[in-house]
Amino acid sequence: xxxxxxxxxxxxxxxxxxxxxxxxxxxxxxxxxxxxxxxxxxxxxxxxxxxxxxxxxxxxxxxxxxxxxxxxxxxxxxxxxxxxxxxxxxxxxxxxxxxxxxxxxxxxxxxxxxxxxxxxxxxxxxxxxxxxxxxxxxxxxxxxxxxxxxxxxxxxxxxxxxxxxxxxxxxxxxxxxxxxxxxxxxxxxxxxxxxxxxxxxxxxxxxxxxxxxxxxxxxxxxxxxxxxxxxxxxxxxxxxxxxxxxxxxxxxxxxxxxxxxxxxxxxxxxxxxxxxxxxxxxxxxxxxxxxxxxxxxxxxxxxxxxxxxxxxxxxxxxxxxxxxxxxxxxxxxxxxxxxxxxxxxxxxxxxxxxxxxxxxxxxxxxxxxxxxxxxxxxxxxxxxxxxxxxxxxxxxxxxxxxxxxxxxxxxxxxxxxxxxxxxxxxxxxxxxxxxxxxxxxxxxxxxxxxxxxxxxxxxxxxxxxxxxxxxxxxxxxxxxxxxxxxxxxxxx
Amino acid sequence: xxxxxxxxxxxxxxxxxxxxxxxxxxxxxxxxxxxxxxxxxxxxxxxxxxxxxxxxxxxxxxxxxxxxxxxxxxxxxxxxxxxxxxxxxxxxxxxxxxxxxxxxxxxxxxxxxxxxxxxxxxxxxxxxxxxxxxxxxxxxxxxxxxxxxxxxxxxxxxxxxxxxxxxxxxxxxxxxxxxxxxxxxxxxxxxxxxxxxxxxxxxxxxxxxxxxxxxxxxxxxxxxxxxxxxxxxxxxxxxxxxxxxxxxxxxxxxxxxxxxxxxxxxxxxxxxxxxxxxxxxxxxxxxxxxxxxxxxxxxxxxxxxxxxxxxxxxxxxxxxxxxxxxxxxxxxxxxxxxxxxxxxxxxxxxxxxxxxxxxxxxxxxxxxxxxxxxxxxxxxxxxxxxxxxxxxxxxxxxxxxxxxxxxxxxxxxxxxxxxxxxxxxxxxxxxxxxxxxxxxxxxxxxxxxxxxxxxxxxxxxxxxxxxxxxxxxxxxxxxxxxxxxxxxxxxx
Numbered sequence: 001x002x003x004x005x006x007x008x009x010x011x012x013x014x015x016x017x018x019x020x021x022x023x024x025x026x027x028x029x030x031x032x033x034x035x036x037x038x039x040x041x042x043x044x045x046x047x048x049x050x051x052x053x054x055x056x057x058x059x060x061x062x063x064x065x066x067x068x069x070x071x072x073x074x075x076x077x078x079x080x081x082x083x084x085x086x087x088x089x090x091x092x093x094x095x096x097x098x099x100x101x102x103x104x105x106x107x108x109x110x111x112x113x114x115x116x117x118x119x120x121x122x123x124x125x126x127x128x129x130x131x132x133x134x135x136x137x138x139x140x141x142x143x144x145x146x147x148x149x150x151x152x153x154x155x156x157x158x159x160x161x162x163x164x165x166x167x168x169x170x171x172x173x174x175x176x177x178x179x180x181x182x183x184x185x186x187x188x189x190x191x192x193x194x195x196x197x198x199x200x201x202x203x204x205x206x207x208x209x210x211x212x213x214x215x216x217x218x219x220x221x222x223x224x225x226x227x228x229x230x231x232x233x234x235x236x237x238x239x240x241x242x243x244x245x246x247x248x249x250x251x252x253x254x255x256x257x258x259x260x261x262x263x264x265x266x267x268x269x270x271x272x273x274x275x276x277x278x279x280x281x282x283x284x285x286x287x288x289x290x291x292x293x294x295x296x297x298x299x300x301x302x303x304x305x306x307x308x309x310x311x312x313x314x315x316x317x318x319x320x321x322x323x324x325x326x327x328x329x330x331x332x333x334x335x336x337x338x339x340x341x342x343x344x345x346x347x348x349x350x351x352x353x354x355x356x357x358x359x360x361x362x363x364x365x366x367x368x369x370x371x372x373x374x375x376x377x378x379x380x381x382x383x384x385x386x387x388x389x390x391x392x393x394x395x396x397x398x399x400x401x402x403x404x405x406x407x408x409x410x411x412x413x414x415x416x417x418x419x420x421x422x423x424x425x426x427x428x429x430x431x432x433x434x435x436x437x438x439x440x441x442x443x444x445x446x447x448x449x450x451x452x453x454x455x456x457x458x459x460x461x462x463x464x465x466x467x468x469x470x471x472x473x474x475x476x477x478x479x480x481x482x483x484x485x486x487x488x489x490x491x492x
Numbered sequence: 493x494x495x496x497x498x499x500x501x502x503x504x505x506x507x508x509x510x511x512x513x514x515x516x517x518x519x520x521x522x523x524x525x526x527x528x529x530x531x532x533x534x535x536x537x538x539x540x541x542x543x544x545x546x547x548x549x550x551x552x553x554x555x556x557x558x559x560x561x562x563x564x565x566x567x568x569x570x571x572x573x574x575x576x577x578x579x580x581x582x583x584x585x586x587x588x589x590x591x592x593x594x595x596x597x598x599x600x601x602x603x604x605x606x607x608x609x610x611x612x613x614x615x616x617x618x619x620x621x622x623x624x625x626x627x628x629x630x631x632x633x634x635x636x637x638x639x640x641x642x643x644x645x646x647x648x649x650x651x652x653x654x655x656x657x658x659x660x661x662x663x664x665x666x667x668x669x670x671x672x673x674x675x676x677x678x679x680x681x682x683x684x685x686x687x688x689x690x691x692x693x694x695x696x697x698x699x700x701x702x703x704x705x706x707x708x709x710x711x712x713x714x715x716x717x718x719x720x721x722x723x724x725x726x727x728x729x730x731x732x733x734x735x736x737x738x739x740x741x742x743x744x745x746x747x748x749x750x751x752x753x754x755x756x757x758x759x760x761x762x763x764x765x766x767x768x769x770x771x772x773x774x775x776x777x778x779x780x781x782x783x784x785x786x787x788x789x790x791x792x793x794x795x796x797x798x799x800x801x802x803x804x805x806x807x808x809x810x811x812x813x814x815x816x817x818x819x820x821x822x823x824x825x826x827x828x829x830x831x832x833x834x835x836x837x838x839x840x841x842x843x844x845x846x847x848x849x850x851x852x853x854x855x856x857x858x859x860x861x862x863x864x865x866x867x868x869x870x871x872x873x874x875x876x877x878x879x880x881x882x883x884x885x886x887x888x889x890x891x892x893x894x895x896x897x898x899x900x901x902x903x904x905x906x907x908x909x910x911x912x913x914x915x916x917x918x919x920x921x922x923x924x925x926x927x928x929x930x931x932x933x934x935x936x937x938x939x940x941x942x943x944x945x946x947x948x949x950x951x952x953x954x955x956x957x958x959x960x961x962x963x964x965x966x967x968x969x970x971x972x973x974x975x976x977x978x979x980x981x982x983x984x
Contacts (some may be wrong), residue, residue, distance in 0.1 A: 040833075083787070083845035085891040091840035096832035123614035126622075127890060134883040141876060142834045295575070340588035341532075342634045348583035353575035384633060391626040398619060399577040 001194045001459055005209050006154045007257045011216040023223055024063050030230035031064050034098070037234055040144045041100040043226065046108035047151030048182050048189070049212040051161060051174035053104050056151070059219055060102055070095045073104040086111075087131060097143070107132050108148070112196055113181070116189030125192075129199045136205040145233040146205045149222055150197060151212035158183060191460065198390060198459050203383045209455070258454050258466055259447055262409045267471040280480040281320035287487035288321050288357060294491050295354040297401040300483060301363045304408025305446075306436045307418040308469045309476075313408065314359055316476045317483060326357035331366065343367055343377075343385075344392055351396070364389060365405075368453050373445045386456040393462040402490045403462045404482055407450060408469040412443055493686045493951055497701050498646045499749045503708040515715055516555050522722035523556050523592070529726055532636045533592040535718065538600035539643030540674050540681070543653065543666035544704040545596050548643070551711055552594055562587045565596040578603075579623060589635070599624050600640070604688055605673070608681030617684075621691045628697040637725040638697045641714055642689060643704035650675060683952065690951050695876045701947070750946050750958055751939055754901045759963040772972040773812035779979035780813050780849060786983050787846040789893040792975060793855045796900025797938075798928045799910040800961045801968075805900065806851055808968045809975060818849035823858065835859055835869075835877075836884055843888070856881060857897075860945050865937045878948040885954045894982045895954045896974055899942060900961040904935055 011019075034041060043060075045053045057071060072093035081089045087107070095101035111128045114120045120128070140146050153161075162180050165172035182189060201207045210221045268276075291298060300317070302310045314328060329350050338346045344364060352358035367385040371377035377385070396403050410418075419440075422432040439446070458464035465482050469475035503511075526533060535552075537545045549563060564585035573581045579599070587593035603620045606612045612620070632638055645653075654672055657664035674681060693699045702713045760768075783790060792809070794802045806820060821842050830838045836856060844850035859877040863869035869877070888895050902910075911932075914924040931938070950956035957974050961967035 080845065083789075083847070084843050085887040085893075087887055088840060088843055091837060094833060094837060096829075098832070121614075123618070126615070126618040127886075130618075131883065131887065134880070138834060138836070138876075138880050138883075141872075144834075297575075337588075340590070341586060342630060342636075344630070345583060345586060348580060351576050351580055353572065355575070380633075384630075388626070388630050391623065391630075394619075395577040395579055395623065401577075 001197070001455070002152050002190065002209065005152050005211040005455075007211055007261060008154075008213065009211065009217055009257065010214045011220060013216070016216040016220065019220055023220070023227065027064055027223060027227050027230075030227055030234065031068060031100070033234055034100075034145070034230055035068060036098075038097045039233060040095045040097050040139075041230070041233075042095065042103065042139060042144055042146045043100065044103050044106045044108060044146070044148040045151065045222075046105045046112075046149065047153070047210075047212060048158070048193070049151040049153035050105075050176075050179050050182075051172060052151045052153060052212040052215075052218060054174040055215060056149075056219070056222060057102060057104060059223075063223065064100075068098075068100050069102050070099055071102045071104075072106075074106060074109050077110075086128075087135065090135070094139070107135065108150070108193075108196055108200075112192050113189055115195075116192035117185055118188065125195075129196065132196070132200050133202065136200065136202065140204045145229055147226060147229050148200075148205060148207050149225070150193070150207055150209045151218065152209055153212045155183065155186060157213040194460055201456060202387055203380070206456075258451055259409055262466055262468045264409070264411055264414075264468055264470040266468045266474045268473040268477055270473070273473040273477065276477055277316065277480065280477065280484055281316070283484045284317065284320040284480065284487070285322075287484060287491060288325055290491045291357070291402070291487060292325055292355040296490050297352045297354050297396075297399070298357040298487070299352065299396060299401055299403045300357070300359045301365070301403075301405040302359065302361050302408065303363060303365050303369065303406065304467070304469065305410050305415055306439055307415050307422070307431075308408035308410045309472045310361055310408055312472060313406075313467075313469075313476050313479045314361060316480060317359065321357060325355075326359060327352070328359045328361060331360060331362040344388060347392070352401075354400075363405075364392065365453060365457075368457075369446065369449050372449050373442055386453075389457055390459070390462075393457070393459075397461045400490075402486050404486050405458075405462065405464045406479055406482070407454065407464055407466045408475060409466055410469050412440070414470050415440065493689070493947070494644050494682065494701065497644050497703040497947075499703055499753060500646075500705065501703065501709055501749065502706045503712060505708070508708040508712065511712055515712070515719065519556055519715060519719050519722075522719055522726065523560060525726055526592075526637070526722055527560060527590045530589045531725060532587045532589050532631075533722075533725075534587065534595065534631060534636055534638045535592065536595050536598045536600060536638070536640040537643065537714075538597045538604075538641065539645070539702075539704060540650070540685070541643040541645035541704040542597075542668075542671050542674075543664060544643045544645060544707075544710060546666040547707065548641075548711070548714060549594060549596060551715075555715065556592075560590075560592050561594050562591055563594045563596075564598070566598060566601050569602070578620075579627065582627070586631070599627065600642070600685075600688060600692075604684050605681055607687075608684035609677055610680065617687075621688065624688070624692050625694065628692065628694065632696045637721055639718060639721050640692075640697060640699050641717075642685070642699055642701045643710065644701055645704045647675065647678060649705040686952055690882060693882075693948060694879055695872070698948075750943055751901055754958055754960045756901070756903055756906075756960055756962040758960045758966045760965040760969055762965070765965040765969065768969055769808065769972065772969065772976050773808070775976050776809065776812040776972065776979070777814075779976065779983060780817055782983045783849070783894070783979060784817055784847040788982050789844045789846050789888075789891070790849040790979070791844065791888060791893055791895045792849070792851045793857070793895075793897040794851065794853050794900065795855060795857050795861065795898065796959070796961065797902050797907055798931055799907050799914070799923075800900035800902045801964045802853055802900055804964060805898075805959075805961075805968050805971045806853060808972060809851065813849060817847075818851060819844070820851045820853060823852060823854040823856075836880065839884070844893075846892075855897075856884065857945060857949075860949075861938065861941050864941050865934055878945075881949055882951070882954075885949070885951075889953045892982075894978050896978050897950075897954065897956045898971055898974070899946065899956055899958045900967055901958055902961050904932070906962050907932065 045056055047053060057073075060066075060069065070093065074089065077089075090103070090107055093101055093103055093106070107128075111120065115125050115128075136146060161172055161175060162183070165175035169175075197207045197209070208221070208225050210218055212218050302314060304310050318326060318328065334343070334346065347364045350358060350360075367377055367389070368382050372382040393403060419432055419436060422428040454464045454466065465478070467475050467478045537548055539545060549565075552558075552561065562585065566581065569581075582595070582599055585593055585595055585598070599620075603612065603617075607617050607620075628638060653664055653667060654675070657667035661667075689699045689701070700713070700717050702710055704710045780790075794806060796802050810818060810820065826835070826838065839856045842850060842852075859869055859881070860874050864874040885895060911924055911928060914920040946956045946958065957970070959967050959970045
């Protein structure tokens with residue numbers, strides 16, 4: 001999940017100063033208004049970047065009116081805390097109505113490291129996640145504006161920082177010797193953090209993951225989200241206690257650039273393609289038979305732009321499979337009968353039996369793509385769908401299902417060329433409709449939806465593979481390779 | 493928890509026929525209207541009383557229009573189910589909009605027995621509970637009316653039934669040999685069921701526990717709840733998909749009679765009282781010192797009618813305690829400062845440190861008692877408070893805190909006599925105010941609130957003790973004994 005954020009993006013000083021110049025007075029005004037409106041604000045600053053969190057705390061005090069803050073930095077447990085239930089210290093740190101609690105790490109800190117380091121067993125970890133969800137729900141239902149930031153620094157950034165601190169401690173005033181623990185058990189803590197974020201990323205208290213290596217970009221991400229959250233909360237009529245159920249805060253689009261970063265120039269030469277394809281299809285044939293024998297189910301999800309080559313990529317898979325082992329399920333708009341059920345119902349029905357492979361040509365992700373963009377689902381519906389989809393896929397993964405999800409990516413220009421080719425090729429004319437042209441107009445809205453989908457539903461258990469599909473051969477090989485690797489992990 | 497329902501109440505045939513005569517046409521009309529309104533209805537019939545569930549299924553088909561039903565009886569897992577994730581079978585059983593799914597056991601069946609029998613580990617059980625909550629939330633958010641009944645038969649009822657079935661199988665057509673498993677591991681399954689109910693008794697999908705030993709009473713409980721749920725759902729404007737967040741269904745008061753069943757004639761003679769008090773206070777003194785040494789925290793919650801004797805019962809405890817070990821916290825209406833926080837905030841602050849005893853004279857239960865009855869909390873607020881309070885108390889219990897909760901019960905007549913005595917006794921006049929007289933007028937509303945509180949928050953981890961307090965000596969001894977026993981379990 002976190003790789004999605006490792007974009008290495010930077011903000012130049014001039015751009016930063018320009019955006020800060022409008023952001024700062026707007027934030028101050030919103031902070032003042034929120035005091036008058038009288039709701040509490042909780043800002044949770046957590047992540048693997050402790051120094052970055054401390055720098056943000058300083059910026060909060062610099063940019064905003066520090067008199068409204070109750071700042072709590074959670075480090076080691078003190079005596080009073082040790083003698084009480086773990087959450088006692090978080091309750092002590094909660095702000096009164098009209099005030100802002102700045103919590104460094106909070107309930108997304110210590111327990112995450114403990115879990116990552118193997119010091120919390122399953123039951124303790126589940127209890128923690130349950131209590132986090134309960135607490136967040138209670139606070140938001142009570143009128144709190146709750147904003148949760150996970151500051152993610154890539155491993156290289158942290159390594160450099162620790163090196164600098166070793167040479168000259170003054171250059172990195174917030175780095176402490178113990179911080180280096182984050183590198184020692186990188187994978188374990190990463191997994192625990194991802195688990196926490198996935199399981200507590202709710203409609204009412206969504207996480208914002210912020211790439212933390214560039215200070216200016218980080219500050220703008222956090223403060224623009226804060227401003228947007230404040231304005232959304234100020235726009236609500238009920239200042240406190242009157243919310244029957246917590247609504248979803250409206251935050252700006254996430255700062256990911258997964259699609260922009262796809263290397264669309266990737267190509268594969270015809271000969272290389274034939275050879276590797278033959279090799280991969282051979283492996284796939286063997287692995288699929290083994291999966292059948294071992295009763296492992298497989299689900300492959302294909303999403304992507306119109307004309308990105310989903311159909312042809314799927315065919316290169318099925319060429320290697322025995323007809324008895326797989327089925328391809330194309331997903332269109334739900335029928336009248338299907339609309340009489342929960343939108344996930346038709347997908348539950350289509351789950352493959354153990355030992356079978358089910359390929360979805362479009363899928364349940366329509367809820368957060370076409371239904372979101374075209375307004376077929378209300379905002380409340382598609383907002384809660386991320387949580388619902390994660391729960392659905394958890395059922396699959398817990399059952400041992402191999403689950404791979406592909407987004408086939410092409411440029412608008414490539415799409416145009418393919419549309420035009422379809423229009424003049426007789427046997428392809430059925431593949432292009434008025435609707436395809438209309439969807440093309442809405443590309444920016446779709447891009448935002450795709451970014452959010454990848455970030456909020458791409459987990460280590462059920463990852464998204466964003467496929468560079470400008471070159472069809474490259475796309476097909478990427479898909480074949482990903483499926484072969486996944487099956488090798490499961491039955492190889 | 494289930495003991496609360498073992499009231500042994502019966503409904504005579506004549507009363508049953510009278511109530512059924514108005515209930516049946518009303519139900520048919522509501523069923524017809526719900527089909528037109530086009531929302532799905534899910535009725536989950538679970539419990540330790542499998543035969544009772546089957547009898548209810550028959551009654552559903554007899555009383556209502558059976559053409560609208562999709563009935564699913566979940567017994568052993570079949571081949572198709574074994575080859576898919578566990579919840580697949582529940583999704584198959586979900587009704588379309590306008591139809592009613594009758595699910596016998598459903599997601600509150602097999603998994604509960606498996607957990608009770610030790611066949612599910614912590615992680616698997618937590619995953620199940622998480623998926624249940626997610627599913628229920630999804631369905632209700634999507635417009636489903638979801639009603640969950642747990643049919644509880646006392647052990648004796650089941651024993652008799654199995655005996656009858658042994659002698660003459662035709663007399664108990666729904667009893668099967670395997671059903672007797674419920675008696676073999678009574679405690680384990682009871683605990684698992686209680687855990688499930690506690691953790692999935694949400695504002696949007698509350699449980700209704702129904703005592704199942706009397707067929708007529710059981711039928712009236714279920715159908716009256718159904719009618720009330722249907723009417724509530726019909727009264728909502730949005731037929732489907734438009735609910736940003738699931739609201740709380742308005743169901744009739746629970747069928748418990750915990751207060752009516754208290755034996756108010758219980759008394760203790762003065763001499764016996766002195767002797768047992770001395771003995772218990774001696775034990776309490778020793779145990780409290782041991783708890784201090786072993787760093788076990790204790791929380792004692794006192795609720796009860798005005799003039800029921802909370803203060804004097806507390807004094808009999810504190811007489812035995814060292815002043816350094818305990819504190820009594822009287823809870824009045826929150827101050828202006830306290831109102832600036834979540835209502836649980838002031839109670840989190842008051843949590844005793846490990847090794848200490850904190851006695852609450854009134855408590856966080858004010859949320860679902862005085863605040864509910866007097867309208868200081870909105871319905872949404874006090875409805876979600878049961879869940880919030882259970883989570884709060886889970887924190888305490890997980891930390892190892894000894895938690896005992898008392899409701900001191902007296903009759904209205906006894907209360908009147910004590911009020912009058914207070915008015916004429918100079919040193920007691922401060923204890924009686926206009927408000928006490930006003931509260932007295934609202935006794936029926938308070939009784940309903942007390943019943944619901946005991947049932948929805950009384951768990952094996954944090955039980956309620958309803959104390960017969962008509963005789964003060966009896967009340968004081970009951971409290972002393974309960975506290976001594978709880979401490980003995982913890983440190984004895």
